[in-house]
Amino acid sequence: MIPKEIIIVPLFRIIDQMGWVNSLNGMIWPNVAIAFGVFMLKGFFDQIPDSLREASRMDGANEFTVFYKIMLPIVKPGIGALFILNFVQVWNDYLWQLVIGQESDVKTLQVGIATLMQDLNPNFAYKMAGAVVAAIPMLLVFGFFQSYFTKGISAGAVKE
Template identity: 60%
Template sequence: MEKSDLIVNIIVTILAICSLLPLFWLVTNSFKPSAEIYKMPPDILPKSLYLDNYKELFSNQPALRWTFNSFLVSFVTTGLSVILSAAAAYAFAKLKFKGKNIIFAIFIASLMIPKETFIVPLFKIIVAFDWVDTYQALIVPNLATCFGVFMLKSFFETIPDSIRESAKLDGANEFTIFFKLMLPIAKPGIGALFILNFVTFWNDYMWQLLMARSKGMNTLTVGVAGLMQEISPNMGLKVAGAAIAAMPMIVIFVLFQKYFTKGITAGAVKE
């Protein structure tokens, strides 16, 4: 290993450790009573494994329902949005239809519009459908993601047209070509988009806060934020809630890491 590579590796390692320190501090503090969390100077590790924070979180708060809501909303929204994005990206990359370039330009332009600008009209639509405080309100408005279409279009463009043409000569229709040929080839990009979308929907706070009116419909993000706003000296309970909310994202990233690292770069270079 060259000296320059060694220096770069050391710097990257130090930065990685620094980025993990807040997570380490969050998890360790969740196993401390509130008095130890406020202690100065603080203890790096808890003196004993204090589990009352988690017991109180799941016994006195509907944390299990919040967790279920978060997983249901995040997985369903992510799965459907990835399928819709892949279908639209395939159409833009491989099919020929009138106005394709103009429509795709509109898609790209919409990425520059902040979500906050259309929350009010979107909220009025949800109220008109009488979907407030339902799973439909948390899932349906997030299904169409222009970023996913933009990202996957480059993956489908790298796939040779000869594959599609050969399948059509064998009698396959567009649905068969898309689901049985194109999707498996674009698996790295789909995996990367799955991670990005899952993290986005799991952390979505504003829209979930507007739509979930009852405490039982809250997701973990909204429920934990509510704990933070309560006037309570039990900081350990709040930290435990934040730790529970952070763990699934880490697990999802670890499980799909190989797809994420391949997907971010695989579609960047065209054959």
């Protein structure tokens, strides 16, 4: 649960040793397995009754089948909510994108929009147009996963 800003120097050294500086791998992979996602999905998996798992094992299902066909459909709202939250966090992660994408051909949209303001006479129309274009992918992802997001966020709100 340590913020990335605290571990940015050792994380950069690891990514540099792997040769992922100025690449999409260096921007994406450090954000895939985050502690928040582990804790969030653990809560969803803990809500599944043990009797459901035991019944499927008694019916002859192996561990992979129990996970894939029984447990995964039950936790789909949690996975959808985690996907949206992680996507928004990674999409707006300005500092990490600025550090990893050092060449101009690898810079992301957010870093490119921020560089528009570095001129002596900045054009605010370009910056606002860029902000609208940068918001479109987040709106599309939320639109596609909205039902999972609302179910996932409100899943623990009501006790049965």
